[in-house]
Amino acid sequence: MSLLDFNSAPTQRDDFELIPDGTKVPVQITVRPGHAGDGGWLKRSKAGDCLMIDAEFVIVDGQYAKRKFWSQLTVDGQTEGQKKAVEISVARLRGILESAFGIRPDDESEKAMEKRRISSYGDIDGLRFWAVLGIEKGKDGYKDKNTIKAVLTPDRSDWQQLDQVKAAGGNHAVLAAQQAAKVSGARPAWA
Secondary structure: OOOOOOOOOOOOOOOOOOOOOOOEEEEEEEEOOOOEOHHHOEEEOOOOOEEEEEEEEEEOOOOOOOOEEEEEEEEEEOOHHHHHHHHHHHHHHHHHHHHHHOOOOOOOOHHHHHHOOOOOHHHHOOOEEEEEEEEEOOOOOOOOEEEEEEEEOOOOOOOOOOOOOOOOOOOOHHHHHHHHHHHHOOOOOOO
């Protein structure tokens, strides 16, 4: 057995500096299936009393390209705090759809309303949109982290249309379907 010698390898870089508050970046959302709720797209809280979208955001262009950050968007809950989180998350999801599809928030046309309707939380997987980043203070021993402060929509002068690179629901659609089949006990169509 030979040894692998890492003595001449470079030392680790510290690439974990936060992106400054207020920075505007184009991001792509990935929904990480949590095997609960809507076709397996959602994740249950540790207590099991609410459902969330487990979202990963990747900056797709510019100075911070390829940097990632994560967030949980609460979409169902029972307590007053969870209900407030649902209200905030639903507004954020609307903003994501409006930014991705070029819909002004005041556009109430049938076409705009149709773009704001999704058949599954998987439909937002892979969407690209503009975000203004913020910094969330760390708690319970965790460090500060980047978060989305706001989503830029077409009514803002600094918004630009982003190319959507794949059909929404693409990355994890098969995984989510497989997990939903496991949960329900049904045999997957491919088996």
